[in-house]
Amino acid sequence: MELVWWTQPGLAARPGVLGGNKGARLHRALWEAAEHAALRRVLLGTAAALIFSACQTPFHGAVLREQVSVPVAPRAAIAAVPAPEQPRAELPAAPDPAFSKPHLADRVAELLVQHAPELTPVDRSRVASAIESAQLAHQLDPLLVLAIIEQESDFNPKARGNHGSMGLMQVRPFVARDIAKRHGIPWTGPRTLLDPAANVSIGACYLGEMFEMYPDPALAIAAYNLGPYRVQRLVSRGRSARTKYLQSVLERYQVFSSEFGPAEAEDVEDADAN
16 A cells, blocks of 8 residues: 555655655644644543533532531420310219218207297207217217207296296306307397207206216206206215206107117217217
8 A cells, every 4th residue: 555645654665755755744733632632632622521520529429518517597485285175084983971860960950840839940950960969079868968958948938947048958147158258159148048959058068068977978967957066965875866857868869779779880980088
């Protein structure tokens, strides 16, 4: 194959042409320029590849880091709103046995309906409450108080005795005044004894004092009727204080006991506790 004269190998084979041929010099200059251009393209491409390969990953990672590290404005804290409580269905409470049974005052009031028809329902309730209070304060048997009331006045709140005694329990005013003062019972004069509940409160306190003075129930009941000093004289002389009054009270007590019925266990425990 013949070498082309204007290529680099052809020029090398024809040295005389280089100096004297104008076209050869032109082609030689074009060849060198093209060679330099090609070399520059190779170098630029290599440099671009190196720069791109070196900078691509760090630049991409930096962008990601900036995206991650961008501060986010804090959101306002929202308080949790508690859910409203649902109302619980409650079963009705079982009835209290203490309320299903009549209290002592209620049972006494039932006896007063039969034995004290002259008393109003309100007065019967107040008298029954006074008798219950006497049991708590002085450990008096409620049926004994009823028996004494019936013996003294037959449940007549306006009854008056021969010696100035008044009311249900037939207490004399001067005795009642002293008892009311010692026990803190309101006293507005002798008319206080015409109030059925006040009369029973004063009379029960007096009866309680007799039991404190005489542990023997027979002597205490006799002292309520005769007076404590008279009973004391009878005892000191060796005479019996068992009068007809005492016998009548005990008989009436038996009647009230049969009408009242056996005491509930709860009532017995209350009496023992006092």
